[in-house]
Amino acid sequence: MPELLSSIRGGADVRDLPAGELPRLAGELRARILQTVSRTGGHLASSLGTVELTIALHRVFLTPEDKLVWDVGHQAYAHKLLTGRGELFQKLRTMGGCAPFQSRAESPEYDPIGGGHAGTAISAALGIEAAAKRQGKNTRAVAIVGDGSLACGVSLEGLNNIDENRSSLVIVLNDNRMSISRNVGGLTHYLNRIISGKGYSRFRALAKTMLRKVPDLYHAVRRFEESAKSVFLPGGWFEELGIRYFGPVDGHNIPELERMLTAARESHRPTLVHVITRKGNGYPPAEKEPERYHGVGPFDLERGLENSSGGGFSAAFGETMIHLGEKYPEIVGVTAAMALGTGLEKFAERFPDRFFDVGIAEEHEMVFASGLAAGGLHPVAAIYATFLQRALDEVYHDICLQNLPVVLAVDRAGVVEDGPTHHGIYDLAFLRSLPNLDIYTPADEQELRDALFAAVASKKPAAVRYPRGASGQGFDPLLPVMPLIPGKALIRREGAELALWSCGAELHTALKAAEILEKEYGISAAVVHSFTVKPFDGKLFMEYAARMPVFTLEDHVVTGGLGGAAAEYAVPAYCFGWPSDKVIPFGKVRELREKFGLTPEKIAAKAAEIVKQVNGRIP
Secondary structure, three states: OOOOOOHHHOHHHHOOOOOHHHHHHHHEEEEEHHHHHHHOOOOOOOHHOOOOOOOHHHHHOOOOEEEEEOOOOOHHHHHOOOOOOOOHHHOOOOOOOEEOOOOOOOOOOOOOOOOOOOHHHHHHHHHHHHHHHHOOOOOEEEEEOOOHHHHHHHHHHHHHHOOOOOHHHHHHHHOEEEEOOOOHHHHHHHHHHHHHOOHHHHHHHHHHHOOOOOHHHHHHHHHHHHHHHHHHHHHHHHHHOOOEEEEEEEEHHHHHHHHHHHHHHHHHOOOEEEEEEEOOOOHHHHHHHOOOOOEEEOEEOOEEEOOOOOOOOHHHHHHHHHHHHHOOOOOOEEOOOOOOOOHHHHHHOHHHHHEEEEEOOOOHHHHHEEEEEEOEEEEEEEEHHHHHHHHHHHHHHHHHHOOOOOOEEOOOEOOOOOOOOOOOOOHHHHHHHHHHEEEEEEOOOOHHHHHHHHHHHOOOOOOEOOOOOOOOOOOOOOOOOOOOOOOOOOOEEEOOEEEEOOOHHHHHHHHHHHHHHHHHOOOEEEEOOEEEEEEHHHHHHHHHHOOOOOOEEEEEOOOOOOHHHHOOOOEEEEEEEEEOOOOOOOOOOOHHHHHHOOOOHHHHHHHHHHHHHHOOOOO
C-alpha cells in the first residue's frame, strides 16, 4: 500500500483526504518522526503528542492562508512533514537540512514566524492577525501553545492584550501537563481542575435539554451559560478575560478535534480550545518517561534510550550542589522548568524544601532569586545561557544593582546543535557589562566544582558559565576543592612565540592547537586559561602582549567576551570565536567548528600564518 504521507505537500492535500484515511496518516507521521529523530536526535516526545492535533488544524483552517504559530517550535515536526518538507526532514538538525524549530527561511508560507523559545505564539499571532486586518485580508491566526508555555510571562502579557471586540484569535492550548519537567504553579492547578471537573459539562447539557423548546430565551440562556461557567469552572478565568473557552477535548481524537476547532474558527471573538494530549503518544518508552524523551540524541528504537553514564558538566553541577547544600544550610536551588536538564533533580530529591521550580518564567526566576537572597538565603539559579538572554534586565536591576549573593549557573554556554535560537554565545557580552558581577569560566567538571564553591564563598553576585556535555577530563567529587582567586589567570603551558588565551572548555582546544603549532609549524605557544573573564587578569595579559602576539579563544561571539576584555587594554589581539555579524546555523557542533575555523587544526594554521607575518618570516 503506497504511503499517504509521500503525497502530502500542504494543507490542501490534508483537507482532501477522506476522514477514514486520517488514522493511517497519523500512524505514518509518528513512524517518520520516530525513524528520523532516532537517527539524528531531536525533540521527540512533544511532537509525538501533537500528531492528531496537527492534522486537525490543517483540515479545519485554510492553511497556508490561515497562519499557524507554534509555541514552542519543537511541537511542530508533524507540521513540517505535512507542509512539503518530508525529504528535508530526513536531515533534521544537520547542516543544510531541516531546522529543529519553525523557520521563516525554510517555509515562508507555512512558518510565518520562527521560534524556539517559549511564550511567543500568542503575541506573534495577535500581531499577524492585526496586520492582516489592517490590509483587508481574511487571514485567521492560530496560536498553538504547549509544553507549559501558557504560564510564561510573555504569554500572559499577550493574553492581557487581547481585545475581545477587535480580535478573533484562536488559541489552541496543547495541555500535556508537561513543559520539559512537570508543570508547576497556580495556572497548572487551575487547568487540572478543569480537566477533572465534570459539574459544568453535565449542567450545560441538562440546561440545553430543558430550554431547547423555548427559543425566545436564547439570549437569556447565553447569559446564564456565561455565568454558569464562572460557577462550575474554577474562576472562569479565560471567560473573564473575554476569551471564549472550548473544551477540554481529547487531543488524539481527530473528529472531536475538528468539531471543536470548527466551532472556534466560526466564532467572531477570541477563543481558546483546551486540548488534552499525551506527551510521547504512540511510543511507549516516551509515554512512560516524557521528560527523558523531550530532547534526545540518536538512539536505537527497539532498545530506547540507554541509561546515562551521568557524566558531564550538568551532572557535576548537580553533584556539587548537593555538597554545597550539605555544607551551607542557606543554599537553595532555583530553576525555570529545567530540573533534569540542569542536573538539579538530585538536589531536589535530597533537599525538597530548598528547591524551587518556577516554571517557564526566566524573568521571574531571577527576581525570585533576588528575593531569596534579600531574605537571607543563598540561591543558585540554574539556567541555560540562551534563556538567560530573556532575563537580562532582572539580572542587572534585581541582582547586580542590589549587590545580592545570587549565583547564576549558566548551563549550555556555547554553540549547540539546536541552532540560533539555542546557541549560548551572547551571554558574556551582556554579563561583562554589569556591575558587581564576577564571571567564572571553568575548563572542566573539576574546575566547575571549584568555581561554584568560590562563587558561593564570595557572597556576591556571580555567574558560573559552562558548556553542554563533558570535557573528557573526568570528575571526582571527593577531591579537595582548589582555592581559585577571581582575576588570576592560570598559565597552563609555557611558550616563547605566541600566547593562546582561552576561557572555559576552550582551554583544551587551545592546548591541542599549541601541540599542533609546535609539531607542524615549529612555533612555541603559551596557553593561558582565563578562569574568570570578569575580573580579567589584565596585568598578566599585558606582560604577554609586550613579548609576543596574543590570541584569544572562546565559545562565544568575538564581540564583548574574552576578546572584548583583551581589546579594552588597547593591545592588538587576534580573536578566535563565533562571528558576531552572522547567524550561526544549526548542525553538528564539529561541523560548525570546521565551517567557522574553530578546530585546533584551523586555529593552529591561522595562528602560524599570523605569527610568521608579524615576525617577517614570510612576505
